[in-house]
Amino acid sequence: MSMSITLGREDIVRLCERIEGAQTRAYAIPKLTDEYPQMTIGDGYAVQLELRKRFLAAGHKQVGWKAGLTSKAKMIQMGVSVPSIGFLTDRMARPESSAIKTSDLVHPRVECEVAFVMKKTLRGPNCTLQDVMDATDYVLPAVEIIDSRFSGFKFDLESVVADNGSSARFVGGGRARYVEDIDLRTLGVVMEKNGEIVTMGASAAVLGHPAEAIAMLVNILGELGEELPAGSFVMSGGITEAVAVKPGDSIVARFQDLGSVSMRFID
């Protein structure tokens, strides 16, 4: 993965403003590589960093990170075969069982993920699954509401990284567990929409073990010169493909050993 930055400062700021406009005012834009076909993954992360700095300057608080495109189901659904990372802020968090507005989103989709809360700071390179297990305080079930800002939910890795990995909202809940008390690799998950099962899977779908996705995230952060601080809330990536939602829909994600997470969607 090339983390080299080829775009000049003006282009990075320009692309950041384009993404920020689409995110905060909920409209779709063409993928960035249509205009910048040469842009690299490093350029995508430079745009994401610019976006994070703007949100933090505006008073948003970063609560953690997310790994994306870490399961085969997601890679196939999106046509991208390399995982990505993005940042999570307090403004994206929603309480369990809440009504989530869709009018400030473009075309939301929901996905089931295992979330980790860290008790030790981790740094790449060479962060391993075992390092992650040792540094984890507890895990909990989560639903991520992703919302690509790109038309038709179609993008490439460079563009989706700049768009902060389609991050929009997330809901944590259910029952928090210590990693030593469960088998994190074989957790089954079932997602219901309006009372019907729409997708299901097992946590091993995420790089063989969700902690592997957190190790990958720490190693990407290392390449970007950053660490994963203790206290971070980290999502390991959708286990199944993402499911589109619209006003009126209700979602229940049932996780083996971790309880369930639910929410409904309104206009």
Ligand code: OOG
């Ligand atoms: C990119 C975000 C992927 C996941 O869990 O795989 C992601 C996308 O699919 O829009 O959050």
Ligand code: MG
């Ligand atoms: Mg996700």
